Amino acid sequence: MQYKYVIVGAGITGLTIAQKIASELDEKVLVIEKRGHIGGNCYDYYEQSGVLVHKYGPHIFHTTSKRAYDYLSQFTKWNDYQHRVLTYVDGNLLPMPICARTINMLYNLNLSTQEVEGFLKGVADSSREIKTSEDVVISKAGEYIYEKFFRHYTKKQWDMYPSELDPSVISRVPIRYNTDERYFTDQYQGMPSAGYAHMFGNMVKSENIKILLNTDYKEVIGDIEYDKLIYTGPIDYFFDYTFGKLKYRSIDVVFETKDTCDYQPASVVNYPNDYDFTRITEFKKLTWQKHDKTVICKEYPTWEGDPYYPVPIDAQKKLYAQYKEKADASKNVVFAGRLAEYKYYNMDAALLSALELFDTQINV
Amino acid sequence: MQYKYVIVGAGITGLTIAQKIASELDEKVLVIEKRGHIGGNCYDYYEQSGVLVHKYGPHIFHTTSKRAYDYLSQFTKWNDYQHRVLTYVDGNLLPMPICARTINMLYNLNLSTQEVEGFLKGVADSSREIKTSEDVVISKAGEYIYEKFFRHYTKKQWDMYPSELDPSVISRVPIRYNTDERYFTDQYQGMPSAGYAHMFGNMVKSENIKILLNTDYKEVIGDIEYDKLIYTGPIDYFFDYTFGKLKYRSIDVVFETKDTCDYQPASVVNYPNDYDFTRITEFKKLTWQKHDKTVICKEYPTWEGDPYYPVPIDAQKKLYAQYKEKADASKNVVFAGRLAEYKYYNMDAALLSALELFDTQINV
Numbered sequence: 073m074q075y076k077y078v079i080v081g082a083g084i085t086g087l088t089i090a091q092k093i094a095s096e097l098d099e100k101v102l103v104i105e106k107r108g109h110i111g112g113n114c115y116d117y118y119e120q121s122g123v124l125v126h127k128y129g130p131h132i133f134h135t136t137s138k139r140a141y142d143y144l145s146q147f148t149k150w151n152d153y154q155h156r157v158l159t160y161v162d163g164n165l166l167p168m169p170i171c172a173r174t175i176n177m178l179y180n181l182n183l184s185t186q187e188v189e190g191f192l193k194g195v196a197d198s199s200r201e202i203k204t205s206e207d208v209v210i211s212k213a214g215e216y217i218y219e220k221f222f223r224h225y226t227k228k229q230w231d232m233y234p235s236e237l238d239p240s241v242i243s244r245v246p247i248r249y250n251t252d253e254r255y256f257t258d259q260y261q262g263m264p265s266a267g268y269a270h271m272f273g274n275m276v277k278s279e280n281i282k283i284l285l286n287t288d289y290k291e292v293i294g295d296i297e298y299d300k301l302i303y304t305g306p307i308d309y310f311f312d313y314t315f316g317k318l319k320y321r322s323i324d325v326v327f328e329t330k331d332t333c334d335y336q337p338a339s340v341v342n343y344p345n346d347y348d349f350t351r352i353t354e355f356k357k358l359t360w361q362k363h364d365k366t367v368i369c370k371e372y373p374t375w376e377g378d379p380y381y382p383v384p385i386d387a388q389k390k391l392y393a394q395y396k397e398k399a400d401a402s403k404n405v406v407f408a409g410r411l412a413e414y415k416y417y418n419m420d421a422a423l424l425s426a427l428e429l430f431d432t433q434i435n436v
Numbered sequence: 437m438q439y440k441y442v443i444v445g446a447g448i449t450g451l452t453i454a455q456k457i458a459s460e461l462d463e464k465v466l467v468i469e470k471r472g473h474i475g476g477n478c479y480d481y482y483e484q485s486g487v488l489v490h491k492y493g494p495h496i497f498h499t500t501s502k503r504a505y506d507y508l509s510q511f512t513k514w515n516d517y518q519h520r521v522l523t524y525v526d527g528n529l530l531p532m533p534i535c536a537r538t539i540n541m542l543y544n545l546n547l548s549t550q551e552v553e554g555f556l557k558g559v560a561d562s563s564r565e566i567k568t569s570e571d572v573v574i575s576k577a578g579e580y581i582y583e584k585f586f587r588h589y590t591k592k593q594w595d596m597y598p599s600e601l602d603p604s605v606i607s608r609v610p611i612r613y614n615t616d617e618r619y620f621t622d623q624y625q626g627m628p629s630a631g632y633a634h635m636f637g638n639m640v641k642s643e644n645i646k647i648l649l650n651t652d653y654k655e656v657i658g659d660i661e662y663d664k665l666i667y668t669g670p671i672d673y674f675f676d677y678t679f680g681k682l683k684y685r686s687i688d689v690v691f692e693t694k695d696t697c698d699y700q701p702a703s704v705v706n707y708p709n710d711y712d713f714t715r716i717t718e719f720k721k722l723t724w725q726k727h728d729k730t731v732i733c734k735e736y737p738t739w740e741g742d743p744y745y746p747v748p749i750d751a752q753k754k755l756y757a758q759y760k761e762k763a764d765a766s767k768n769v770v771f772a773g774r775l776a777e778y779k780y781y782n783m784d785a786a787l788l789s790a791l792e793l794f795d796t797q798i799n800v
Contacts, residue, residue: 073437073659108641118482120513120630122725149484266484276650277472285647286640295437295659361486362728 074297075282077101077434080289081304083112084419085409087275088143088426089302089434094280096435102282102296104289106305111272113380114419121329123355123367124267128378129325130340130353130369133263134256135420141260143423148271150262151360155255157351159342161220167253168342169246170213170221178220189249205234205242212247225344229373230321230383241384255340263358300434304409306379307395315394318414320379324372335366348372382414406433438661439646441465441798444653445668447476448783449773451639452507452790453666453798458644460799466646466660468653470669475636477744478783485693487719487731488631492742493689494704494717494733497627498620499784505624507791512635514626515724519619521715523706525584532619532706534577534585535612542584553613569598569606576611589708593737594685594747605748619704627722664798668773670743671759679758682778684743688736699730712736746778753778770797 077093079086082105093101109115113128132155135141158165159174166174172188175181183191195214200207205226209218218234222242226234234242264271276283284292289305303310308318326349339357343349349370356366382388392414399407408429410417417425441457443450446469457465473479477492496519499505522529523538530538536552539545547555559578564571569590573582582598586606590598598606628635640647648656653669667674672682690713703721707713713734720730746752756778763771772793774781781789 073656108637108647117634118486118488118630122488122630124482124486266482266486270481273472279650282651282655283472283647283649285649286643287646291646292437364726 073102073295075100075102076299077302078289078293078296078298078300079103079302079304080293081105081112081409081411082107082110082272082283082285083304083409084114084272084422085112085412085417085426086302086304087111087272088423089408089430090281091275091278092427092430093434094276094278096430098280100280100282102284102298103276104284104287104292106286106288108286109269110276110283110285111269113378114268114272116267116269119327119329119367121363121365121367123329123363123365124359124361125327125355125367125369126268126353127325128380129323129371130355130358131268131419132256132261132358133419134258134261135418136258136260137420137424138260139427140420140423143427144264144271147274148264148266151265152261153263153339153358153360154261155340155358156253156338157255157340157342158336158338159221159344160346161344165337165341168221169248169255170217171248171253172251173253178217185250192247192249202239205237205239208239208242209234221344223344225342225350228344228348228350231373231375232385236385238384238386263360267359299404301405302429302434303405303407304412306411307392307399307407307414310405310407310412311395311398314398315391318391318395319375319383319388320411321381321383322374322377323380324374324377326370326372328368328370330366330368332366333364335368379411382410382416384416388414437466437659439464439466440663441666442653442657442660442662442664443467443666443668444657445469445476445773445775446471446474446636446647446649447668447773448478448636448786449476449776449781449790450666450668451475451636452787453772453794454645455639455642456791456794457798458640458642460794462644464644464646466648466662467640468648468651468656470650470652472650473633474640474647474649475633477742478632478636480631480633483691483693483731485727485729485731487693487727487729488723488725489691489719489731489733490632490717491689492744493687493735494719494722495632495783496620496625496722497783498622498625499782500622500624501784501788502624503791504784504787507787508628508635511638512628512630515629516625517627517703517722517724518625519704519722520617520702521619521704521706522700522702523585523708524710525708529701529705531617532585533610533612534581535617536615537617542581549614556611556613566603569601569603572603572606573598585708587708589706589714592708592712592714595737595739596749600749602748602750627724631723663768665769666793666798667769667771668776670775671756671763671771671778674769674771674776675759675762678762679755682755682759683739683747683752684775685745685747686738686741687744688738688741690734690736692732692734694730694732696730697728699732743775746774746780748780 090101114131116126157168159168166177172185200211209222335354342351354368454465478495480490521532523532530541536549564575573586699718706715718732
């Protein structure tokens with residue numbers, strides 16, 4: 073079999089590159105996907121009761137990039153959902169990230185936004201040296217907020233305390249002094265109005281895009297001639313784990329259908345200190361679907377299962393660097409996406425990286 | 437590439453055979469499908485507003501076969517929908533097929549079931565010689581019922597009047613004297629409770645089943661070694677239209693989303709005499725989905741578009757016979773299903789035929 077382009081993996085990275093090859097180069101491309109569906113971890117489907125859910129946990133699209141938003145808008149309309157998260161602390165639901173109302177609720181105060189900044193600086197240990205994620209939080213917001221919001225949540229999420237993690241891990245979570253309670257402040261936010269799977273289906277509608285499902289690429293790649301392979305699977309698997317396995321954190325997503333229209337007051341509620349799951353998502357509040365039942369999911373982080381998150385510790389970065397060296401030496405193979413680059417990409421970042429890759433390494 | 441078994445077409449016939457090969461023989465099988473989805477014309481999906489619809493028009497599963505029902509029940513639960521159809525005649529909605537209430541409404545009578553039989557025999561022309569579908573109806577129910585229910589509907593459906601069609605075409609539509617207003621009287625009826633696509637997805641969950649989408653089998657078959665090819669596509673296409681094209685009747689299915697919970701009093705309403713479409717289906721009444729909007733489809737039969745129905749006229753049967761002879765002489769190729777056998781199969785018949793084929797020609 074001959075295809076000029078072969079892509080391994082039908083996640084957002086692989087499908088974006090396939091779509092560009094098919095539409096702009098008008099070339100045939102074969103996408104090989106291990107799972108029985110396209111869309112990678114963004115995949116959604118209507119479960120038994122008819123409620124749209126995200127199979128691999130909640131995915132909320134948000135970006136500051138007009139390019140990313142415009143690109144996807146070719147394939148979907150959007151609902152204009154803006155993400156909000158509450159955190160369950162000592163029996164109360166507090167806005168997350170930390171903002172003026174979080175502080176006022178937590179300390180039972182009634183501070184203005186101007187006063188919040190002063191208050192937080194008062195409780196923070198700003199002279200602390202920043203070596204770990206723990207230091208990041210304590211230097212900005214003090215021990216109490218660290219304990220109530222971050223310490224145990226991080227332990228559940230990573231099986232490590234913030235004191236064991238690089239500062240960059242928690243730096244992604246902002247602390248605000250104002251009244252903006254949105255989880256993201258990106259200019260473009262929303263959910264594909266008929267779902268992610270529908271959007272991805274529109275991306276691959278071209279006859280140029282052939283999709284081989286349920287297939288580990290190693291089963292077939294020896295029988296395929298290609299000019300260029302775009303590999304979006306785990307990089308260590310590509311090299312047969314030569315240097316050992318890279319660690320990925322995974323999530324066991326457990327769904328529950330509730331015989332009620334409304335389950336919780338936000339689409340996502342974090343549980344830093346209670347239970348073993350990290351958070352509960354109620355999908356209808358993301359998708360704006362109307363239904364007389366509702367479906368939630370609880371997320372239990374685990375070291376088993378499908379790879380979700382590269383682990384942000386030095387030993388893993390070093391191991392990845394070894395693979396990266398081999399990857400850079402591979403002819404006719406491009407490594408792209410979260411699993412192949414061992415890098416935490418948000419959806420928009422994965423998309424932009426794929427567009428960039430197409431421009432610089434394929435359409436040349 | 438090597439696969440012991442290659443199946444062309446991911447409709448009910450192809451998927452059933454694939455499922456049996458994967459599970460009972462524990463062999464790998466490649467399914468090549470021209471469209472971007474599996475499930476053939478049974479495919480359903482949630483459209484933009486979140487209502488589950490059948491992309492290629494309504495499909496209601498019904499069978500007298502416990503074997504067929506039990507087989508599919510491995511992959512789905514069912515709602516216990518029993519199909520009912522109303523026919524719009526002169527401004528009234530009458531039960532279809534013709535039964536006691538149809539007669540009473542049509543003639544403004546109040547006959548008992550015993551009296552209906554006598555009445556119908558009185559209006560029927562029972563001595564008529566049966567040469568065409570027109571004769572079938574008139575001999576059983578007379579000219580008036582023929583005119584109001586059958587003549588124009590058949591013309592829309594087949595672009596031919598019943599007088600031009602074999603008796604077998606309308607013999608499928610029964611005329612009853614009793615109060616059973618169900619469209620089918622089969623012991624097993626229902627809809628897959630999470631939809632057809634979901635059921636088919638469960639059928640192909642095996643790692644043994646590889647699915648190549650968006651691919652005309654001729655693009656790749658030259659590069660694949662196989663022991664046996666199971667071909668479920670159009671038989672004339674397989675032989676490059678050597679003897680000319682077989683005719684298929686198609687349907688242009690036009691969807692409309694209505695901003696109301698309830699559109700019509702039955703899942704299907706036939707329009708024999710009004711409009712250009714044959715019928716309107718309201719999907720929620722089949723699927724029992726609750727939703728504050730509803731989606732209907734109108735069916736416009738056409739000679740263009742995807743092949744749906746083999747045309748039951750002699751010229752086509754003769755043309756098919758020529759292809760059949762070539763098919764019988766083909767080594768290592770099995771022809772199966774509606775398109776390859778040029779035969780009107782209901783879903784259960786296609787399924788049973790596929791199971792039989794597996795038992796007699798594959799698992800040997």
